[in-house]
Amino acid sequence: MPLETPNSGPLVANTPPTPSGFAPLRIPLFRDRWIASTVSSVGTWMQDTAGTWLMTSLTTSPLLIALMQTAASLPVLLLGLLAGATADIFDRRKLLIFWQAWMLASVAILAALTFVGYVSPCALLAFTFLLNIGSAMNNPAWQAIVPELVPRELIPDTVSLNAASNNLARAVGPALGGLMMAAFSRVHTGAGSVFFLNALSFAGVIWVLYNWKRTPLFKSALPSERIAGSILTGLRYVRHAPDLQSSLVRAFVFPFFISAIWSLLAVVAKRDLSEGALGYGVLNGSLGLGAVIAATQLPLIRRRVSADTIIAVSTFYDVAVLLILAYVHYPAVIIPALVLSGFAWTSTMSTLNTSVQLSVPAWVQARALGTYLMTFQGGMALGAILWGFVAEHTSTPIALAAAACGLAVSYPLTRRFHILQGPLPDNTPFRSNRPPGQPSVFQLADTAAQADDLIHEGPVRISIEYCIPAERYAEFTHTIHQLRGVRLRDGAIRWGIYRDVVDPERLNETFVMESWLDYLRSRERITASDEAIRARVRVLHQGDEPPKISYQIYAREITPNEEPNQHPAATS
Numbered sequence: 001m002p003l004e005t006p007n008s009g010p011l012v013a014n015t016p017p018t019p020s021g022f023a024p025l026r027i028p029l030f031r032d033r034w035i036a037s038t039v040s041s042v043g044t045w046m047q048d049t050a051g052t053w054l055m056t057s058l059t060t061s062p063l064l065i066a067l068m069q070t071a072a073s074l075p076v077l078l079l080g081l082l083a084g085a086t087a088d089i090f091d092r093r094k095l096l097i098f099w100q101a102w103m104l105a106s107v108a109i110l111a112a113l114t115f116v117g118y119v120s121p122c123a124l125l126a127f128t129f130l131l132n133i134g135s136a137m138n139n140p141a142w143q144a145i146v147p148e149l150v151p152r153e154l155i156p157d158t159v160s161l162n163a164a165s166n167n168l169a170r171a172v173g174p175a176l177g178g179l180m181m182a183a184f185s186r187v188h189t190g191a192g193s194v195f196f197l198n199a200l201s202f203a204g205v206i207w208v209l210y211n212w213k214r215t216p217l218f219k220s221a222l223p224s225e226r227i228a229g230s231i232l233t234g235l236r237y238v239r240h241a242p243d244l245q246s247s248l249v250r251a252f253v254f255p256f257f258i259s260a261i262w263s264l265l266a267v268v269a270k271r272d273l274s275e276g277a278l279g280y281g282v283l284n285g286s287l288g289l290g291a292v293i294a295a296t297q298l299p300l301i302r303r304r305v306s307a308d309t310i311i312a313v314s315t316f317y318d319v320a321v322l323l324i325l326a327y328v329h330y331p332a333v334i335i336p337a338l339v340l341s342g343f344a345w346t347s348t349m350s351t352l353n354t355s356v357q358l359s360v361p362a363w364v365q366a367r368a369l370g371t372y373l374m375t376f377q378g379g380m381a382l383g384a385i386l387w388g389f390v391a392e393h394t395s396t397p398i399a400l401a402a403a404a405c406g407l408a409v410s411y412p413l414t415r416r417f418h419i420l421q422g423p424l425p426d427n428t429p430f431r432s433n434r435p436p437g438q439p440s441v442f443q444l445a446d447t448a449a450q451a452d453d454l455i456h457e458g459p460v461r462i463s464i465e466y467c468i469p470a471e472r473y474a475e476f477t478h479t480i481h482q483l484r485g486v487r488l489r490d491g492a493i494r495w496g497i498y499r500d501v502v503d504p505e506r507l508n509e510t511f512v513m514e515s516w517l518d519y520l521r522s523r524e525r526i527t528a529s530d531e532a533i534r535a536r537v538r539v540l541h542q543g544d545e546p547p548k549i550s551y552q553i554y555a556r557e558i559t560p561n562e563e564p565n566q567h568p569a570a571t572s
Contacts, residue, residue, distance in 0.1 A: 024158045029212065030149040036204040038165040043201030045173025047107065048072070049284055050181055050194035051128055052266045053277045054114070057187045058121045062267050062396065066388025069263040069380065071128040075136035076377030084370020085230035087141035088363070093214045095141050097206055103134035104202040111195035117188050136377070140370035143353070147362065148214065152428075156354050157299055163350040164295030167342065170288025178281020190277075225521075233491065234367030237360075240488040243425075244368060246417035247355045250311060251372055252379040253414050254348055258318055259383030260403035261287075261325065261341065267396050272329045279331075286335045290342025298350055307351045307420040314344035315411050322404035326397040349376070355419045361427040361527045426528040457553055458515030459493070465548040466507045466541045473504075476540045480509060483537055486530045487511045490522040505542075516553075 025031050052068050059065070076083075087095060110127040113119050143162075150158050177194050184190035225233065238244055269280040301310065321341040324334060353372070360368040383403070391399035468476045480497050487495050492511040500506040513519040526534075541547050 022157070022161070024150045024154050024161055027150055030158070032208050033149065034161060034165055036208045037162070038169055040201040040205050041166050041169030042173045042176065043198035045169045045284075045288070046177035046180070046194045047131075047198040049174040049177035049277070049281050050191045051124060053178070053181055053280060054119075054187060054191040055121060055124055056266055056270055058119075058124065062264070062391040063388045064121050064125075065266055066263040066384050066391070067125060068128060069259060069384035070388075071125045072132045072135075073259075073377040073381035073384065075129060075132040076139070076373050077381050079133065079136045080140070080370040080372075080374020080377070081231050081234060081367070082227070082370075083137045083373075084140040084234060084367035085225075085227050086137070087144055087366030087370065088234075089225060089227065089230055091214070092141040092145055092366075093209055093212055096138060096145075097209050099134045099138035099141075100202050100206045100209065103131055103138070104199050104206070106131045106134060107195050107199040107202070111192050111199060114188050114192035114195055119188070136373070139373050140366045143357070143369045143373075144366035145214075146357065147365070155357055156302065159354045159357060160295050160298045160350055163298075163346050163353075164292055167288050167291030167295055167346050170285070170291055170342070172285065172288070174281040174284030174288065175278075176281070178276075178278040178284075181277035181281075230367065234364060234371065236491070236493075237364050237368070237489045238371055240485050241359070241368075242485075243359045244356065244371075246419060247352050247359070248372060248375045249414060249417045250419060251349075251352050251376045253410050254311070254315065254352075254379070254407075255376050256379035256383040257322075257403045257407035257410070258345065259380045260322060260387040260400055261318075261338075262380070263384035263387055264325075264391055264396055264399060267391065268325055268334075268400075271396065273331060273334075275331075283331075283335065283338060286338035287342035287345065290339035290344075291346035292342075293339075294343040294346040295350065298347060301347065302351075307355065308415070308418055310347050310351050311419065312411070312415070314348040315407060317341070317344050319404045319408045322400050322407065326400035326404070351419060352376075358420070358424050359427075361525065362429070363525050426532075428528050429524075430526045430528050430531040455517040455520065456515050458513060458518070459554045460513045460516055460519050461552045461554075462511055462513070462519070463550045463552070464509040466509065466537075467543045467547075468505055468507055468540060469542050470505065472540050472542075476507070476537070479533065479536050479540065480507075482533050483509075486526075486533055487522075490525045490530070491518045492522070 025034065052065065055065050055068055106127060110119070110124075110131070113123065113127075146155060146158050146162070180194050180197075181187065181190040184193065238248070265283055266280050269275040269283055273279065273283075275283070318341055321337050321344075324337045328334065356368055356372045357365070387399045387403055390402060466476070477497070484495050484497075491513055493514055495511040496509070498508045498510065500508070513522065538547065
């Protein structure tokens, strides 16, 4: 699945305009995408309601009903990294068209089977799973194109508007789905009609994507990564990105416990409140209504409240909501509580999504978003299984109360993972000019084939010698260890800094790349923030000459008739 517009009144000179949160909608391309996405999301939430209610007519098992949430979430858990890798390698426009067509076909087949009554709990789960395979593979690319549609300063408002789109659909879709289900005397006919309308809703998104003339923000001049290598690179980035890790921890824990609301709401509606499909749609729509209100108010809230505070307030409010669902069986109490729960849900998830969008550079953005979606949906899927299992073997109130207790107890453990704290990194690509006369790998090779062989050789060790006076030693080691994260995030598999025993002012930085191609890719991945750290390291070097750099390639065993390749110099 990271502002503002002026007020209509007069502005004081040199005073920035007050943000309204709707500025991205002034961009025609984003507006068309937003409208098509909203229509498609309405169809998706209609299907969610119809599918879950159809399952309640096919079985009385709380576990099977809760597994509808798992079938929706599990594909992202399994495919999030693959989805992110493909979105960073292949053309995102073509990829999105393919997966939108996949979802259209999956829902159309399910609609046909449902109309004729040939659907069982297992078949319904299977087609829900297939639909959400398409959603899982679609979402990282769908979210990663946001910076291609709007300026960077509008990304927080864009994320909020996307959340508003989904949650406007969540407010309207469940009620429409429940209404259509109630309009037909036969459950299968009502569900089939909803599924058919959802299939049609994907056509609008495909049309917008088909007419989009895409210009990528980041386009490598190097050969594309293979999918397996791209996944490993993404995992390496996550491992060495503390800000991203904090977002991922929060994105797993919060949905894990809140999933009890989504997965057991249909059981609460049918068993505890004795409501039908329309009643369940109203309860589900109440969550969406609160989410829409949150999405429109978030720009104002963010200016006054920190991200950590937003998550804290949402967490403890949802503890109360889970207890209300468990023990208070009055719609007049539950509906307002769910409206505010939807507000808390969107406030938290939009904040986490924004933190991911703003903390990673373009070259790895889809992989980071895929990891985020995998983590988020993993929490939803695993939580739905757990709370459905508890409800089936004890009772629904016990399952909801257990989720409330778990959410409250987990908060002190997760609060140390701060979100959007401090200045944001400048992740715009840094473009340096190649020193005059410096040869490239292609210039050194006699043929294209030799150049191709050359860039795939490795591992490659890069060694940089610095001369650091004793009085600047502490400052240097502190700064160079910040550079460690940059090297490892951009592709290094090992890194170290060593001090000469004989000459303590002589320090040597060494890092290893798997190949020359990976080293060249690391050069393309440098951001303005990365370059600022590298500049701080270089300025601490003392001497008339810049730091001495050497490049070594692993000396594989060769026969006497072979000649080792020569390798080009490059800047650090």
